[in-house]
Amino acid sequence: MRPFAPITGDPIDRSRFPVDEWALIETRFSADDLGVTESLFSIGNGYLGLRGNYSESRDAHVDGTFINGFHETWPILHAEEAFGLARVGQSIVNVPDAKVIRLYVDDEPLELSSADLLEYERRLDFRTGVLTRELVWRTPSGKRVKISTRRMVSFTQKHVASIEFAVTLLDGRAPVQISSQLLNRQDRDLEHPAIETPSGTIADPRKAERLGRRVLLPEVSEIGETTGRMRLGYRCAESGMTLGVSADHTLEAPAEVSTQLHCEDDLTKIIYRTHLEAGQTLRLTKLVSYHTAHRVPARELLDRCERTLDRVGEDGLARLQADQREWLAAFWKRADVRIHRQPELQQAVRWNLLQVMQAAARAENQGIAAKGVTGSGYGGHYFWDTEIYVLPFLTYTSPYAARNALRFRYQLLPHARRRAREVSQKGALFPWRTINGHEASAYYAAGTAQYHIDADIAYAISQYVDATGDTDFLWREGVDILVETARLWADLGFWRRDNGTSSFHIHSVTGPDEYTTVVNDNMFTNTLARFNLRRAAEAVHEIRSEDPDAYDDLVRRTGLTDDEVEEWADAARGMSIPFDKKVGIHPQDSRFLDREMWDLENTPVSSRPLLLHHHPLVIYRFQVLKQADVVLALFLQSEEFSLEEKLADFRYYDPITTGDSTLSAMVQSIMAAEVGYHELALQYFLQALYVDLTDLHANTADGVHVASVGGVWCALVNGFGGFRAKGQQCWAFDPRLPDDWEGLDFRLNLHGTRLGVELTRDQIRFEIEDGPGPLTLVVRDEEVVVAPGEPVTVALPDQGPRIDGRPPNPAGTVRADGTAISSTVPHAD
């Protein structure tokens, strides 16, 4: 689109990455994009993540192993101080690496970048959850060696990863040596929370927080003399986080093997030496366990590792792998989305969906990080992305994971209450970015000022409860968040009387779009805050009427009064939602339309992305968007706006939205679909789908864009599927199948019932795949009831309204009142 070349045809190099609906496959080694492929071939379970590094650990962009929430802290030093600025820097730590297995044949090391590789295949299998690599290597002495590795992070055993490493000599006879390690690389740099840009973080040598000190202090480094069991234990110097990692090895060898153990600080290794004949295979299995905690001694964590290893070892690797397949089979059964007869797209879709689970499946008491456990980008922080981009997929397909993510927010509530006090407010203000609950956004204008995170969390709670009917969570925990966030809005906003009408205003906040900051009455914020206030009042009324005891508990926990609940309802009713009658759109904030317009269409590519070429003040001066803002509100609060309003807003904002944020494309896809820009909707979908697979924003090396991969599901289901949840138990469909798609099917878990939805060009079909049903649905204006064993088909005369092309560039155009829209292309330095 505007920022990037439009995607036409298949953007993936199929000579290297062949099509497979159930796997991402690479058939050629390349040292040029190691960082990208490491991210694409990462495996993880939401707790533990191993980047797709080669076991040999020599050709790597970042040799990364990450554990969700395992972080170091450091004081944020502001170039200029002010009251209430974020103080506690937090960065995910690259933990000791268990992936390392080095191979020597004829004493020659295998190094991929220099090796003569006769065969090469790397494969991430979406059904087995195993990353395999098959090589045939011609050694410098001319012998052919086959190396097969399999690597897995278990979805069923949260703390376990397994690695298999098999070497088969194909010719002659050779001494073979394998060195398997636990290695801590002692990084002294932590990823600095830098600015998201399409081409990576701002090019600056200071982007990494140079701590100039050890982060992981060694506490234990041992290797069992008889067992060979390895144990490393660490403590983070400042955060108090502790870690234990332990590994067991099993060797199958056709000949005698000498074993050597080695142990020092930051490194344990076991070295196997043997001689292989042609056709013989040496097979090593490495079972690894990580345990982490806060302030628990590393030795105790190592005991937990050992118990895990004992238990899993007893059951055996085959069982672990079978469990994994079974787990994934269940996942695909409840969560798969199929694009009929488009294997290229199908592959990309499934890779994206799997990423969400790799980021979230076992996140449990942690949040879901912006890069999952695939990299240290964004410091391993949790943002609003989780609630708005990731939770929809989890809520409708794996509700337990959505509940875990929301319970994590509940656990942060005490921090959020304190933070509200620091910014002079009642209620709770969730940190814009955090790992441990402390606000970590060093640039408040595009961080702390994004108060909308409160409403985003409230929205996700509501969505979850409406989809699942889990009132247990709502009444015992979720409602506390609704109450405290509503309190914040009621306290933050104020009433003002203009032209005889009183309305409720929220000032000096930043919406999702970070190309304008600290504005008054940001339309997104006010719209979502209105929802938050309403929903909190409703929840309180509901609890009071349905469970007086729960209500009494709530009052005890929160000090709730009747007056404030009424105040919320009032504030919601009076909420100012900016609308400009002359232009006929919702301005992004109360004075958005006062600004000059940035003529994006005529801005040279060399000035993009804007934030790498212009001082923030310059960007803030213009009507230009980093990402959809009003348009996102139109989607999330769909029933509050008419199709005409949506069309007008979309037409206005789309041409001035740079998409410099990866969060933008999916929203634009959904709303383009709704208002009728079919081609554009598909194009934005592709921009989201291929963010990582084609490294569209040039920073996939830092990790997978988890929000974007979550957004792919939304674009499919909400965009093309036209699915909207409207209030409690009203699920509506208004499909927009792309022109050259034959069909699309997906499934939704609604109140414990799995609904299969199949959309084709002329109909939409619903079927209860599992669970009690029945479900009442709305297709366009028609209500249908779907009961188990009674699929329903609704004919579709069309795929909704249709507008060709894309909205015109409004820069310089003349308005209805005869005035031209003042526009310019600011100079770039």
Next chain:
Amino acid sequence: MRPFAPITGDPIDRSRFPVDEWALIETRFSADDLGVTESLFSIGNGYLGLRGNYSESRDAHVDGTFINGFHETWPILHAEEAFGLARVGQSIVNVPDAKVIRLYVDDEPLELSSADLLEYERRLDFRTGVLTRELVWRTPSGKRVKISTRRMVSFTQKHVASIEFAVTLLDGRAPVQISSQLLNRQDRDLEHPAIETPSGTIADPRKAERLGRRVLLPEVSEIGETTGRMRLGYRCAESGMTLGVSADHTLEAPAEVSTQLHCEDDLTKIIYRTHLEAGQTLRLTKLVSYHTAHRVPARELLDRCERTLDRVGEDGLARLQADQREWLAAFWKRADVRIHRQPELQQAVRWNLLQVMQAAARAENQGIAAKGVTGSGYGGHYFWDTEIYVLPFLTYTSPYAARNALRFRYQLLPHARRRAREVSQKGALFPWRTINGHEASAYYAAGTAQYHIDADIAYAISQYVDATGDTDFLWREGVDILVETARLWADLGFWRRDNGTSSFHIHSVTGPDEYTTVVNDNMFTNTLARFNLRRAAEAVHEIRSEDPDAYDDLVRRTGLTDDEVEEWADAARGMSIPFDKKVGIHPQDSRFLDREMWDLENTPVSSRPLLLHHHPLVIYRFQVLKQADVVLALFLQSEEFSLEEKLADFRYYDPITTGDSTLSAMVQSIMAAEVGYHELALQYFLQALYVDLTDLHANTADGVHVASVGGVWCALVNGFGGFRAKGQQCWAFDPRLPDDWEGLDFRLNLHGTRLGVELTRDQIRFEIEDGPGPLTLVVRDEEVVVAPGEPVTVALPDQGPRIDGRPPNPAGTVRADGTAISSTVPHAD
């Protein structure tokens, strides 16, 4: 006023600081406020400054010696990076200390805090420019010793300071030892550019830039074996600034003296040992010279020091002191302001006026720093304060110094042009704070965003040229600044059509008031930018018509075109100056009145100053001011606004102005006087007058508030004297003598003629004190011509309009349209 207790009566402790119209005198040692008295008794000449430390150098807050512009640089590390943020940190360096002279009697050191002092007096004489100290010390062994010190920084010899140290034994006989030193203390911390607050910089251990390295690298450390001449040479590690300091000693002794020389890195000392009998005096004279430069080898600077010492030594100390007296006599003759029969106020006024000269007299190729050369506060940076608060006094009394300050800006023009490119603009953007020309403001919202500095500089140029008639400066240099700043405004702003009218808007800038930042159409900025655009166009027209050659040069230098000059005039004509008809005032920015009001009157003292108790976002959300903003524009562009407008604006803003900035009181005093709030005008004047003398903002220890001391003159002359320059050669007076003042006189240098102005309760009298005259003046509506030898008296029936009390708190009041002004007191953490 609101932030502070009103000043009633004499706020100075006269038992310690007795009244003297021509000196600041202290009669009692106190260790409680060392930092404050060090600043108050600082001496300097605008190039070199010595804080009022005791020679013994043991009881000190900061042992400070500062040279204007002598700074170290360091990379500014932003907690979060963005394009175009300031990169080059700059901090004035505390240079090697020549003040140190230690005294031992009976081997007992003199330490003031523990000494038994029978007599103590410290005196800064405003006519001799000498700081003296007279002590009688009873040593631990019971002998009385008289110590007289005299310290001076020469106004006539820029690089020279002298110190006299005389010891008289009053009883018995005793061994006496004097150790005179040049000492470099190797500070590893530099003052961090922190936030101005009434109670100092934000309490934070990180406020000093911990460089963790030496700043001054020793290059020379020598002492002449026969001459005893000391030489220290240094180079700043990063900035490349170099320094030489050299000292000569002369001793008068009644008995034999043994002399010992000592020299090491960072320390040279000369130790004199002798025995004194009762009544005998040992008298040491130390002549010191500092030379500094950029990249000149320290040895070469030391040669310059020696030449200076040779020359000044030859002429003798008496000559140096006589020159100083003569220089000061001339200064007072042209610059004194007298408040008749109010010796307490007179003393304070003269102390303030002297401070301006101590900051500016020999600043020459440097700017005038916010703390002059009295401390390292604000990192020794130059701000807009110079142009708006300090230059009026200099322009009208010491125009050469104003010209130097403006020529310094001219020298920064290449930097300012580059900076404009960095923020995507044409023309030039002067750095908000700097020493070396690079922008050093680490917090852009209250720094770089204050583009008004461009107009402030243009204003000061215009004021200087109008007052002096110095078209030579204007045509050859000043006009370049006018052209480049006008270009910036024309490029920064844009035309917008609202309700059928096109107007010119300036967005995303911050005005002088830092309690709202990054706003659209800040009234101050737009008003001054309009002036800037007009004045640039006028100057260009003037040069073109009067000196075609100079015009051709200008075109060659700046690439000026006719079109752009017309564009400036258009932009000035179309400039949007926000005015709200309903409220009848100028909003501070286009949406200022949309904000809720901070009920300042009901805000507890414990929450003041606001910026120490509230996150910036909280403060930005409200109608509340750190300092006068609209009200300052009303003063600077007096002829553009009616008295009614001024009154309405003043009444509106005064109650919501915290005065948390020391820049505020003088402006409020002037405008209170003009609109008729006589009591309030006097009160604000006192708040300005006593900023340092009573440490009103609790941070005088960091140095003298040079802008505030300059503002004292403005409050007297523009406020009570009612003086306004209206365009070129129109000087008007509309006096407002405070109720209990008998009279006030001051003098103005207008086109080389010195006009004496004497204001009493019933008349104003003008007299040409020096120069050719005649001058045409306007008193209220009457035009008078004053010629040499022909004084003119104009009777005054009154002192202008009169309103008692002060404007009411508008918080919660009801407007004409029946709406209440929404107000609140935000919670403080």
